[in-house]
Structures are given as structure tokens and as C-alpha cells.
Amino acid sequence: MTEPLSLSAEPLFGLPLAELWFGLLFFVLGTFLFLDGFDFGVGALFATRDDHDEREQLIAAIGPFWDGNEVWLVVFGGMLFAAFPVVYAALFSRHYLLMFAILGALIVRGLAPEMYEQREDDQWQRWWGRAFVVGSVTAPFFLGLFTANWALGASRTLTVPGVVVGLAVVALTVVDGAAFLRLKTRGGLQADLRGAAQRAVVAYLLLVVLALATIYATTPAVRSALLSAEALALVAATVCLAGGYVLAIRTDRHYLAFAAAAGLVFALVGVVARLTYPYVDRVAGVTVREGIVSTLPLNLMSIGAAVLLPLVFLYFVVLYSAFSGPIEAGESY
Amino acid sequence: MLDPVIASRLQFALTTIVHIIFPVMSMGLAPFLVYFTWKEIRSRKPIYEQLRRFWTKIFAVSFVVGTVTGIVLEFEFGTNFAAFSTVAGELFGGPLALEGMMAFMLEATFLGVFVFGRERVGDKLYMVSAVAVGLGTWLSAVWILIANSWMQTPRGFELVEKGGREIVTLTDPMAAYLNPRFPFMFVHMQNAAVLSVALFMAGLGAYYVFRHHVWGYPIENVGFWETTLKIALVALVITAPLQAVHGDLYARHVYETQPQKFAAMEAVWETDSYVPEYIVAFPTSLADLTDPKAKEIFGIGIPGGASWLASGGDPQATIVGLNEYGEAPPVAVVFWSFRIMVALGFWFILLGFWGVYRWWRGELYEDDLLHKSLMLSSLLGIVAVELGWVVTEVGRQPWVIQDVLKTSDGVSPGLTGAEATLTLAGFALVYLGLLTLYTYVVVRIVRAGPPTGDDLRVVEREEATPAGVTVDD
Numbered sequence: 001m002t003e004p005l006s007l008s009a010e011p012l013f014g015l016p017l018a019e020l021w022f023g024l025l026f027f028v029l030g031t032f033l034f035l036d037g038f039d040f041g042v043g044a045l046f047a048t049r050d051d052h053d054e055r056e057q058l059i060a061a062i063g064p065f066w067d068g069n070e071v072w073l074v075v076f077g078g079m080l081f082a083a084f085p086v087v088y089a090a091l092f093s094r095h096y097l098l099m100f101a102i103l104g105a106l107i108v109r110g111l112a113p114e115m116y117e118q119r120e121d122d123q124w125q126r127w128w129g130r131a132f133v134v135g136s137v138t139a140p141f142f143l144g145l146f147t148a149n150w151a152l153g154a155s156r157t158l159t160v161p162g163v164v165v166g167l168a169v170v171a172l173t174v175v176d177g178a179a180f181l182r183l184k185t186r187g188g189l190q191a192d193l194r195g196a197a198q199r200a201v202v203a204y205l206l207l208v209v210l211a212l213a214t215i216y217a218t219t220p221a222v223r224s225a226l227l228s229a230e231a232l233a234l235v236a237a238t239v240c241l242a243g244g245y246v247l248a249i250r251t252d253r254h255y256l257a258f259a260a261a262a263g264l265v266f267a268l269v270g271v272v273a274r275l276t277y278p279y280v281d282r283v284a285g286v287t288v289r290e291g292i293v294s295t296l297p298l299n300l301m302s303i304g305a306a307v308l309l310p311l312v313f314l315y316f317v318v319l320y321s322a323f324s325g326p327i328e329a330g331e332s333y
Numbered sequence: 334m335l336d337p338v339i340a341s342r343l344q345f346a347l348t349t350i351v352h353i354i355f356p357v358m359s360m361g362l363a364p365f366l367v368y369f370t371w372k373e374i375r376s377r378k379p380i381y382e383q384l385r386r387f388w389t390k391i392f393a394v395s396f397v398v399g400t401v402t403g404i405v406l407e408f409e410f411g412t413n414f415a416a417f418s419t420v421a422g423e424l425f426g427g428p429l430a431l432e433g434m435m436a437f438m439l440e441a442t443f444l445g446v447f448v449f450g451r452e453r454v455g456d457k458l459y460m461v462s463a464v465a466v467g468l469g470t471w472l473s474a475v476w477i478l479i480a481n482s483w484m485q486t487p488r489g490f491e492l493v494e495k496g497g498r499e500i501v502t503l504t505d506p507m508a509a510y511l512n513p514r515f516p517f518m519f520v521h522m523q524n525a526a527v528l529s530v531a532l533f534m535a536g537l538g539a540y541y542v543f544r545h546h547v548w549g550y551p552i553e554n555v556g557f558w559e560t561t562l563k564i565a566l567v568a569l570v571i572t573a574p575l576q577a578v579h580g581d582l583y584a585r586h587v588y589e590t591q592p593q594k595f596a597a598m599e600a601v602w603e604t605d606s607y608v609p610e611y612i613v614a615f616p617t618s619l620a621d622l623t624d625p626k627a628k629e630i631f632g633i634g635i636p637g638g639a640s641w642l643a644s645g646g647d648p649q650a651t652i653v654g655l656n657e658y659g660e661a662p663p664v665a666v667v668f669w670s671f672r673i674m675v676a677l678g679f680w681f682i683l684l685g686f687w688g689v690y691r692w693w694r695g696e697l698y699e700d701d702l703l704h705k706s707l708m709l710s711s712l713l714g715i716v717a718v719e720l721g722w723v724v725t726e727v728g729r730q731p732w733v734i735q736d737v738l739k740t741s742d743g744v745s746p747g748l749t750g751a752e753a754t755l756t757l758a759g760f761a762l763v764y765l766g767l768l769t770l771y772t773y774v775v776v777r778i779v780r781a782g783p784p785t786g787d788d789l790r791v792v793e794r795e796e797a798t799p800a801g802v803t804v805d806d
Contacts, residue, residue: 008504063445063449064445064446064448064449064450065445067396067397067400067441067444067445068438068441068442068444068445070400070404070441071400071433071437071438071441071442073404074403074404074407074433074437075430075433075434075437075438077404077407077408077411077429077433078407078426078429078430078431078432078433078434079430079433080426081407081410081411081418081422081425081426081429081430082422082426082427082429082430082431083426083430085418085419085421085422085423085425085426086419086422086496088410088411088418088422088426089410089411089415089416089418089419089422089745090415090419091411092408092410092411092412092415092418093411093412093413093415093745093746093747093748094747096412096745096748096752096756097752097755097756099408099411099412100412100756100759103404103405103408104759104763106401106404107401107402107405107763107767110397110400110401111397111398111401111767111770114394114397114774115770115774118774118777119777293422293423293426294423294502294503296503296504296506297423297424297426297427297503297506300427300506301427301430301431304427304430304431304434304435305430305434308431308434308435308438309434312434312438312442315438315439315442315443315465316442318442318443318446318458319442319443319445319446322445322446322450322453322454322458323445323449323450323453
């Protein structure tokens with residue numbers, strides 16, 4: 001027999017589980033944005049390539065990965081539901097149309113490469129190629145808009161800082177995708193990506209500055225959080241990581257560039273988390289402590305996550321090591 | 334503009350009805366793929382590589398469409414049923430999060446290896462990836478069905494006042510998650526998935542066998558389709574009778590735990606004992622179709638059958654009629670869906686034994702009536718699954734959580750009719766396109782047939798390898 005009482009009395013080991021889950025949630029969001037981010041970036045860069053073989057290579061590069069990467073968003077949704085059910089309900093219904101815009105973009109992005117590979121037909125591939133680009137660009141834009149609205153406590157869906165953050169996230173996915181493709185390709189394509197990568201990171205930095213300025217101007221509620229030591233440190237880290245990224249790209253240190261892109265993603269998500277805190281739903285005025293689920297399910301979920309997340313990382317290690325290195329010629333479906 | 338409650342319900346119905354097709358395909362194919370991979374590695378016979386590669390293509394496309402349509406459902410609890418999510422989130426969110434971490438992750442990562450990695454990984458890891466993908470699809474079902482079955486037979490919680498409304502609070506996780514309905518639902522659903530895929534395979538196999546052997550139109554790789562047909566028949570003859578036996582237990586369980594749903598399944602309006610079971614029911618008027626009443630409908634009834642079914646052997650048992658409850662579910666939908674599902678179930682049993690009998694007599698390739706029946710039945714397994722879920726989900730109305738929360742009270746309070754109607758229309762359009770595309774792609778995969786000749790890794794050897802001996806690359 002289990003003794004539910006011992007698990008329902010207080011948080012496991014007296015840990016600050018509410019804060020830990022808040023952190024974990026943003027960590028999962030960051031992991032999604034980093035991993036699926038490069039898929040989105042590859043989709044955006046797809047628009048810049050005309051050559052049939054190169055396009056095939058781009059699709060083959062993300063082929064084995066994107067589905068697993070997207071599951072991090074499913075886990076994010078599930079965890080938000082499990083840990084902060086009130087917030088999950090309020091947030092998703094408040095931004096009703098935006099949520100379906102994200103879902104629509106993800107449907108298009110998921111289907112397009114699969115469909116593209118089904119037929120060797122110019123017309124068919126042109127249209128699915130376009131769909132792939134549109135899905136890959138709009139999905140991170142809407143996600144950025146959603147995340148900004150959440151952090152800043154916007155009750156409307158379309159806001160100026162939200163749009164700027166959305167654009168910044170799109171640029172960031174291109175930074176991420178270019179670094180990933182530099183690992184996965186060779187030759188002319190790889191060389192061409194050097195320029196695209198650098199332009200993307202410059203665009204990202206400019207958009208971050210613009211985002212910070214608009215947030216400061218339009219949202220007094222988060223000004224103090226924006227000027228907090230943690231937020232400023234993360235912004236400084238973003239600048240340094242961008243510099244490191246450019247350097248790594250120029251000197252062909254592919255893994256370093258990819259790691260810098262990861263750093264940029266987590267720095268951005270860190271800033272968002274800092275702006276959100278201590279609330280978990282600013283519009284409804286719900287703090288992390290108020291929004292957290294009651295102790296028994298919280299403890300159970302914590303045990304579940306502590307056991308399962310290391311396993312999940314193991315699966316990703318297996319997957320990424322099975323497909324490490326550049327794409328081989330003729331490797332596709 | 335539709336009412337937001339109606340639009341949300343229609344949208345959820347539409348998105349689940351379309352989504353469930355793809356998990357049925359992937360969960361049903363999973364055990365076959367594990368078997369094919371195992372046989373390919375152990376026996377080194379090209380036929381198993383052909384089977385594994387061909388059915389993996391179907392699996393992969395089903396999985397992709399299943400992923401994109403599945404995420405929609407996970408978000409819809411928040412977007413359209415925010416009140417439900419607030420009330421039940423404590424119990425309902427956990428299984429969804431665990432499904433993501435435990436099952437979906439396992440499935441999606443190893444699927445990458447399974448679909449793309451045959452040339453990149455060794456036999457052992459490849460076999461592991463096949464098992465992991467299969468296990469992932471089935472574990473997914475465990476958590477999703479835990480969440481669903483808890484709504485049918487909610488246990489292990491109490492209602493606690495919080496923020497001005499009664500919130501479900503978990504008190505006993507074992508009672509909640511291993512609620513009485515869960516084992517019934519899981520067995521019924523998983524067996525139905527395998528049965529549906531067996532029918533799909535049998536239908537395809539029968540089509541090519543018919544063209545080759547009956548029509549005399551030579552099919553190059555007819556051996557592949559013959560094997561497909563035989564494997565499918567074996568699965569069919571096992572799963573179809575099991576489904577009927579288990580379905581009988583399940584119906585009895587529904588009578589005990591959700592009497593209102595059971596009364597709707599039997600269209601019993603007035604409380605009565607010795608209620609007949611209408612094995613065959615004929616609507617003799619439009620009213621019988623739209624508003625069936627057990628007492629009036631013309632059909633072949635077993636006297637006391639429904640009472641006997643409900644109580645497990647007592648034809649005198651009382652069935653409480655729908656009039657005793659405040660609000661009834663749409664009885665016509667439940668009554669007819671249940672009847673058609675049961676009829677299909679018996680048809681599948683007949684098909685299974687018919688096929689195996691012909692096979693045993695050595696006439697499997699000659700019986701064109703059998704071939705045609707299998708072809709026409711290839712999608713009926715999925716139809717039966719849909720009907721079963723209609724009975725389950727429409728039958729529990731007006732409750733979203735049985736006796737705890739009504740569906741109409743679960744919808745997002747701030748949702749406007751315009752928003753809900755817009756997304757409903759969008760989904761109707763997008764999902765129609767999605768189904769068309771999925772069908773198109775599956776048809777193309779089938780037309781292209783299995784990989785052959787030089788395309789195969791495994792080459793038929795002069796001397797057959799002794800069974801059970803592994804040969805390394």
C-alpha cells in the first residue's frame with residue numbers, strides 16, 4: 001500500500017518545488033526553442049537555396065530529428081498543465097487565436113518536408129517548399145509573440161513588444177539553424193552559410209535591443225525586473241555569445257558556433273523567465289506560489305520528472321550520435 | 334455564429350475523430366513492425382526486410398500526422414475547456430505531462446533511428462529502436478486512457494473550494510489513476526488497434542492476391558502480398574474473438590459504473606426488468622432512427638438479453654431507464670453507434686475464421702468472395718473504433734467528468750462565439766485537407782509497393798540459413 005499522506009504533507013525534502021518547477025518549465029521551453037529552433041532555422045534558410053540537391057540536403061539534415069524536437073513543446077504544454085493548471089487554462093484561453101496560429105504553423109511545418117519528399121515533381125515540390133518556409137518562419141514568430149505576452153502580462157494578443165520579440169525569435173532560429181547546417185553539410189553550401197549566419201546574428205542583436213527598448217517604454221510593470229542584475233547579466237551574456245558565435249563561424253569551429261547558439265537561446269529564455277517572475281500569470285496576478293498545483297500531485301510529478309528527464313536526455317544522445325556528422329550523399333527517406 | 338459551447342464541443346469532436354485514426358495505425362502497426370524487424374535480423378530473409386520497410390513507411394507518415402494533430406488536442410483543453418482544466422487540472426495534467434516525458438519522447442526519438450538509421454546503426458540498436466518505438470506508442474495510450482477513464486469513473490479525489498469554485502483535489506493517486514475503467518479501456522483500445530491494422534493489411538493483401546490469382550493480372554511481388562494477407566489473417570483470427578469476449582465484460586462494467594450510458598446504449602427510457610437485447614434492430618420509421626426507444630423498435634430481440642448482459646447472467650435484472658435521470662445523452666447516436674460497432678465486431682470474427690478456414694483448405698488464393706469481403710472491410714476496423722469512441726464520449730453526456738462536472742460548464746468562460754466558430758471552420762478545412770493528403774500519400778506508398786531486387790539489403794542466399802542463427806553483416 002502506498003501512503004499518500006506522507007507525500008501530501010509537504011514538498012519532497014522540503015525543496016522549493018514551486019520555484020523549481022517554474023525554472024524547469026522555462027528550461028523545457030528553452031530546450032524546445034534550441035532543438036526545434038534549428039529545424040525552424042533550416043526551414044527559413046530553405047528559402048535561400050534554389051538547387052534541388054541542396055534543398056534535399058536541408059530536409060535530410062533535420063529528417064530524423066524534428067519530430068523528437070517538437071515533442072519538447074508537447075512536454076512543455078503537459079508540464080504547464082500539470083504544475084500550474086490554472087495558468088495553463090487562463091493563458092491558453094486568453095490567447096485563443098494565437099494558440100491556433102501556432103498549431104497551424106506547426107502542422108504546416110511538420111507536413112511540408114514529409115510531403116516534399118513524396119513526389120519528384122517540380123510543381124509539387126515548389127509548393128511544399130514554400131509551405132515549409134512559411135511554417136518554419138511563422139511558428140517561431142507566433143511562439144515569440146506568445147512568450148512575450150505571457151511574460152509581460154499582455155491581455156491583448158497583438159502587442160508591439162510581442163511582435164518585436166517574435167521577430168527576434170525568428171532571427172534566433174536562423175542563427176541556430178545556420179550553425180546546425182554548418183555541422184551537417186560540406187562544400188559550397190557550408191561556405192555560403194557563413195554569411196547567412198553572421199547576418200542573422202547581427203539582426204538578432206538589433207532586434208533584442210529594439211525589444212528591450214520597447215518593453216521598457218510600454219510595460220512599466222516589468223521595468224524593475226528588466227533592470228535587475230540577473231536580466232542585465234543575461235543581456236551582457238547575449239552580446240558576448242553573439243561575438244563568440246561570429247568568431248566561431250569565421251574560424252570554422254562548428255561545434256563552438258552551435259554551442260554559442262544554444263547559449264543565446266537559453267539566455268533569451270532566462271530573460272523571459274526573469275521578467276515573468278514572481279508571477280506565473282501576470283494578467284491574473286497569480287504568483288508562482290499561488291499558481292502551483294497542490295502538494296501531492298506536485299510531489300508525484302517531481303518524482304516522475306526526476307526519473308524520466310534523464311532518460312529522455314539519454315534517448316536524445318542515442319539519436320544524435322546515430323546521426324552525427326554530415327549528411328551522406330543520397331541519404332533521405 | 335455558433336454558441337461557443339457548441340462550437341467548442343464540435344471542434345473537440347472533429348479534432349479527436351480525425352486524430353484517433355493515426356494512433357490506431359501506429360499502435361496497431363507497432364507489434365507487426367517489432368515482429369518484422371526481429372524476423373529480418375534473425376532469419377535474413379528478404380521478405381521480412383520488405384515487410385519492415387514497406388510498413389515502416391506507412392507507420393512514419395501516420396506518426397507525423399498523428400504528432401501534428403495530437404498537439405492540437407493537448408492545447409485544446411486550455412484554449413476551449415479552460416474551466417474544465419481549472420477544475421480537473423490537478424488530476425488531468427499529470428498524465429498528459431507523463432505521457433509526453435515517458436512515452437512520446439521514447440517514440441519520437443527512436444523513430445528517427447528506426448526510419449532513417451538502418452544503415453547507420455548495428456542490428457542490436459536497430460532492434461532496440463523498433464521495440465522502443467512500439468513501447469512508446471503503447472505507453473502513450475496508457476497515460477491518455479488513464480486521463481480519459483478517470484473522467485468516466487472518477488476516483489481518488491475530493492472537491493475543495495478554491496478561488497470561488499470547487500476544484501478537484503487528488504487524495505489517492507492509485508485509486509485515481511488505476512480507476513475501475515482504465516483496464517477495460519486499455520485492453521479494448523489496444524486490441525482494437527491491432528485488429529484495425531490487421532483488417533487494413535488483409536484488405537490490401539487480398540486486393541493484390543485477387544488481381545494476381547483470380548483476375549490473372551500478374552503482380553510482380555505477389556509473394557509479398559500473400560505473406561501480408563496470411564500474417565494479417567493470423568492477427569485477425571486472434572484479435573477479433575478476443576474483442577467480442579472482452580467487449581461483453583466491458584458492457585457489463587459500463588452498466589455497473591455508468592448506468593445512464595448503458596441505458597442510452599440500449600435506448601431504455603423506462604426502468605424495467607427482463608429487458609430484451611435487440612441483436613438486430615430495424616428502424617421502421619424516421620422516428621426510430623432519430624429517437625429510438627427499446628420498447629417500440631422493431632427488431633430481433635433476445636428476451637431478457639440486455640438484462641442478462643448487464644448483470645452477467647440474470648435475465649430478470651433491472652435496468653434503470655433514462656427518464657430517471659435529469660438529462661439524457663443524444664440516445665440515437667449512442668444506440669446506433671453501439672449496434673453498428675457490435676455488428677462489425679461479429680463480422681470481423683466471421684472474416685477471420687472464413688479466411689483461416691480457406692487457408693487451411695489450401696484455397697486462400699481462389700475464394701474471390703473472401704477477397705472482396707476483405708477488401709471492403711479494410712477500413713471498417715477504424716470505423717468500429719470511431720463508433721466505439723462515439724458510444725464512450727457521447728454516451729457520458731451531459732457529463733465531462735461523470736457526476737462531477739457538466740461539459741457545458743467546462744468551456745472557457747471568456748471564449749466568444751466568433752472565435753470558436755472561426756477556429757472550428759478552420760479545422761474543418763485543414764483536417765479535410767489533412768485526411769485527403771494522408772490518403773493520397775498512403776495510396777502512393779501502396780502503389781509503389783515493397784522495395785525489391787537491388788534495393789534490398791538482405792539478399793536471398795543459395796543455402797538457407799538455419800533458423801535461429803544470427804548472421805552478422
